Each structure stands twice: as C-alpha cells, then as structure tokens.
Amino acid sequence: MTRLQSASQTAGPYVHIGCTPSFAGLENMYGGHDLGAEMFSSDTSGLLITIKGRIFDGDGKPVTDAMLEFWQADASGQYASQGGSQGWARRAVDAELAGYYLQTILPAAIGEDAPHIKVWVVARGINLGLHTRIYFDGQANANDPVLTSINDPVRKATLIAIQDGESYNFDIHLQGENETVFLNV
Amino acid sequence: MIKEKPFNRLDMSLQPQALTPEYRSSRLRSPMHKLLSFTPGQGELLGPNFGHDVINPNDNDLIINYACPGEAAIGEQIMVHGYMLDENARPVSNSLLEFWQANAGGRYRHNKDGYLAPLDPNFGGCGRTITDGDGYYSLRTIRPGPYPWPNGGNDWRPAHIHFSCFGTGWAQRLITQMYFEGDPHIPLCPIVQTIANPTAIDRLTARLDMAHTVPMNFRAFRFDIILRGQGSTLFENKLEGN
Ligand SMILES: [Fe+3]
Numbered sequence: 001m002t003r004l005q006s007a008s009q010t011a012g013p014y015v016h017i018g019c020t021p022s023f024a025g026l027e028n029m030y031g032g033h034d035l036g037a038e039m040f041s042s043d044t045s046g047l048l049i050t051i052k053g054r055i056f057d058g059d060g061k062p063v064t065d066a067m068l069e070f071w072q073a074d075a076s077g078q079y080a081s082q083g084g085s086q087g088w089a090r091r092a093v094d095a096e097l098a099g100y101y102l103q104t105i106l107p108a109a110i111g112e113d114a115p116h117i118k119v120w121v122v123a124r125g126i127n128l129g130l131h132t133r134i135y136f137d138g139q140a141n142a143n144d145p146v147l148t149s150i151n152d153p154v155r156k157a158t159l160i161a162i163q164d165g166e167s168y169n170f171d172i173h174l175q176g177e178n179e180t181v182f183l184n185v
Numbered sequence: 186m187i188k189e190k191p192f193n194r195l196d197m198s199l200q201p202q203a204l205t206p207e208y209r210s211s212r213l214r215s216p217m218h219k220l221l222s223f224t225p226g227q228g229e230l231l232g233p234n235f236g237h238d239v240i241n242p243n244d245n246d247l248i249i250n251y252a253c254p255g256e257a258a259i260g261e262q263i264m265v266h267g268y269m270l271d272e273n274a275r276p277v278s279n280s281l282l283e284f285w286q287a288n289a290g291g292r293y294r295h296n297k298d299g300y301l302a303p304l305d306p307n308f309g310g311c312g313r314t315i316t317d318g319d320g321y322y323s324l325r326t327i328r329p330g331p332y333p334w335p336n337g338g339n340d341w342r343p344a345h346i347h348f349s350c351f352g353t354g355w356a357q358r359l360i361t362q363m364y365f366e367g368d369p370h371i372p373l374c375p376i377v378q379t380i381a382n383p384t385a386i387d388r389l390t391a392r393l394d395m396a397h398t399v400p401m402n403f404r405a406f407r408f409d410i411i412l413r414g415q416g417s418t419l420f421e422n423k424l425e426g427n
Contacts, residue, residue: 004196006389006410011360012362014293017309017311026310029311057214081232125208125210125214127201127215149223155218174213179217185225
C-alpha cells in the first residue's frame with residue numbers, strides 16, 4: 001500500500017443538503033430529483049415489499065437527522081453491475097419520528113446468503129458510517145453465515161425485519177439494550 | 186467471472202473511534218458492541234454506479250448552480266481539485282462525489298441551522314461530480330466560513346467542505362470533511378479531533394495550490410481522497426516471504 005486511507009468524519013446534521021437536496025428544501029436543485037428516490041425502476045420484476053422503521057439513539061430518542069442508504073441484489077440474485085437492476089436507494093428519515101419507508105422487491109438468496117438488504121447509516125454523532133443488514137422473517141435464514149455467527153438470539157433478532165400487516169418493520173438502535181448488530185464491512 | 190479480492194479493512198489507526206466523548210453527539214450514537222466481522226461477498230465488492238448522464242454541466246460549480254441567472258454567490262472564489270485514488274494509488278474513476286458546505290458567512294441553507302449569519306440568496310451549498318478516468322475531480326465554490334455549534338462550550342467548526350464518496354464497491358462508501366491549510370480551529374475542533382492520528386488529520390487538510398490558482402480570478406486548493414484498496418499488503422508480504 002502506498003497511500004493512507006482517508007479518515008471518515010461525521011456527516012453532520014446537514015447531510016441532506018448534499019445528498020437529498022430536495023428533502024432539505026433546495027428547490028429545483030438537480031431538477032428537483034434526489035438520487036436514490038427509487039430502489040428499482042417500476043418495471044423490475046420480483047415480489048414487491050415495503051419496509052418501514054425508525055432509528056433510535058442510546059436513550060431511545062429518535063435520530064431525526066439520520067440518512068440511510070440501501071443496497072441489494074434483485075430478484076434473480078444479480079447486483080446492478082452484474083447486469084441486475086439498480087438496487088440502491090437513499091432515505092432521509094423524517095424530522096419528527098425518525099421514520100423511513102422503502103418500497104422495493106425481495107432480493108434473492110445468493111448461495112448461503114439469505115435474502116437481505118445492506119444498510120449504511122450516517123448522522124450527526126456517527127463518526128464512521130455504520131453498516132448493517134435487513135433480513136426477513138420467514139425466509140430461509142438458517143444457513144446465512146452472518147446470522148449463524150451471532151449466538152445471542154436478542155442480538156440476532158436486531159437484523160430480522162418482522163412482517164407487520166402489509167409491510168415489514170425494521171428499526172435501528174445505535175446503542176442500548178436493543179443495539180443493532182453492526183458489521184465490519 | 187474474475188474473482189476479486191476483498192477490500193482492505195478500515196485502518197483504525199487512521200480512523201476515528203465511534204465513541205469520542207469530547208464530541209458530545211457521539212455519546213448516545215455510538216454502538217457499544219464490537220463490529221461483527223464476516224467474510225464479504227459480491228455485494229460488498231460491487232456498488233451502485235452513477236453514469237455521467239446524471240450530472241448536469243454546472244453541478245460542480247457552487248458559485249452559480251443555485252444562483253439567479255447572471256448572478257453569483259458571495260465570497261472568496263476558490264477551486265478545489267484533486268484525485269480520488271485507492272490505497273494502492275490506483276485511480277477511482279467514474280465515481281460519484283457529492284459535496285455540501287456552509288456559505289461565506291458560515292450559514293447552511295437548512296431549516297435546522299439557526300446561526301445568525303445571513304443566507305446568501307444565490308448560494309445553495311451543494312454540488313456533485315463524477316471522477317474522470319484518472320480519478321480526477323474539481324469543483325468551483327466559495328470558501329465556507331467557520332461557524333459555531335452547540336457542543337457544551339465555545340466550539341467553532343474550522344471552515345470545511347463535506348464530501349460523500351462512493352468508490353466502486355459498497356465497502357468503500359465514505360463521508361468525510363475537507364479542511365483548509367492553516368486554519369487555527371483545526372486543533373481546537375472536537376469533531377476534527379475524533380481522529381487521534383495527526384497524519385490522518387493532515388490528509389484531510391487541503392493545500393493552497395498556486396500552480397492552479399488563476400491570477401485575478403480564483404485560488405486553487407488541492408485535496409486528494411484515498412479509498413480502501415483491494416488486495417492487502419499482508420497478501421503481498423506473504424508472496425515476498427515465499
Ligand atoms: Fe458542516
């Protein structure tokens with residue numbers, strides 16, 4: 001190695017100006033279209049699902065300035081650069097409840113990897129963007145190498161979205177009793 | 186398919202820890218458990234691609250990309266430029282970079298920013314570009330002002346530009362900040378000082394670049410971004426040892 005990797009710094013509370021300018025109120029920046037508003041184009045085939053959730057700090061308070069990014073394979077198990085569909089989206093959580101809502105298609109299992117969506121979390125107070133994964137209750141999760149490496153059932157459960165009526169629910173806890181499992185990606 | 190090597194791990198001798206109590210917001214927003222290590226797969230090696238077609242011609246010119254036609258943002262006009270490379274000094278080409286910053290007075294165009302400095306009607310504060318085949322990028326902007334922030338004391342951020350970098354693989358995703366050479370707030374700032382390593386801070390500090398400064402027009406600052414590379418030195422050392 002000849003170069004030192006650049007250090008991370010917090011995204012700060014105003015990350016939306018740079019990443020979701022329409023959400024931040026910058027009228028007509030980039031034609032009024034924020035990148036990552038849709039995970040896939042509407043003609044992508046697969047089982048449509050919706051995921052919603054909230055993000056909390058160690059006191060259980062909503063992290064209202066967070067930005068989340070999602071990256072996944074499509075229903076045939078392909079990532080975008082392998083000829084699959086886009087599979088990337090980004091969300092600013094709402095300013096009151098720190099909630100998000102994502103419409104997507106269920107990703108395929110790839111080898112032993114159970115269907116999952118990769119998530120990246122940034123916010124004020126997060127020095128290094130945090131990686132986690134959304135798995136789905138009811139899918140074939142038994143042999144997934146990440147899930148099987150977690151012994152504590154409470155910890156493991158933090159990675160599994162639970163069906164809640166029409167949608168899945170997946171909350172993120174940065175700290176505390178229900179702290180989400182974060183990955184060394 | 187070519188089997189690619191995984192990305193090198195984060196070098197925690199250069200990166201900030203999650204919990205850095207002097208930066209108060211980190212206290213309740215830092216995981217207490219160790220990050221879970223696992224064997225990365227295709228999904229970590231690959232990442233979203235953004236074609237040059239998502240970029241409009243003035244997206245990287247913050248002086249005019251939000252301004253009324255014929256007008257311009259107020260402040261010191263600068264160019265920031267450099268290369269996005271990986272740890273092996275290979276260019277990270279065709280990769281999206283996004284930037285955002287306060288205006289010349291240190292005020293963000295954001296409803297949560299209540300600092301008394303005025304908004305500039307001609308300054309939005311965001312831009313983006315895609316690196317070229319050599320990993321080169323540039324942007325034109327006004328030099329941002331320092332600003333105060335609530336952290337429990339008399340805390341002021343050094344002038345800075347936030348950078349969001351994608352790289353080519355999901356594991357390379359990075360958000361960081363660029364500082365300006367000689368800013369006396371750099372050693373005082375609890376956010377900068379979340380990085381314990383002075384060399385790592387130095388690498389986030391842009392240098393005045395007189396060679397690219399245009400007389401009677403703008404000053405240039407040079408800022409390179411280094412993303413994680415593929416194929417560890419461990420592997421190379423092993424080869425040498427064999
Ligand atoms: Fe800032």
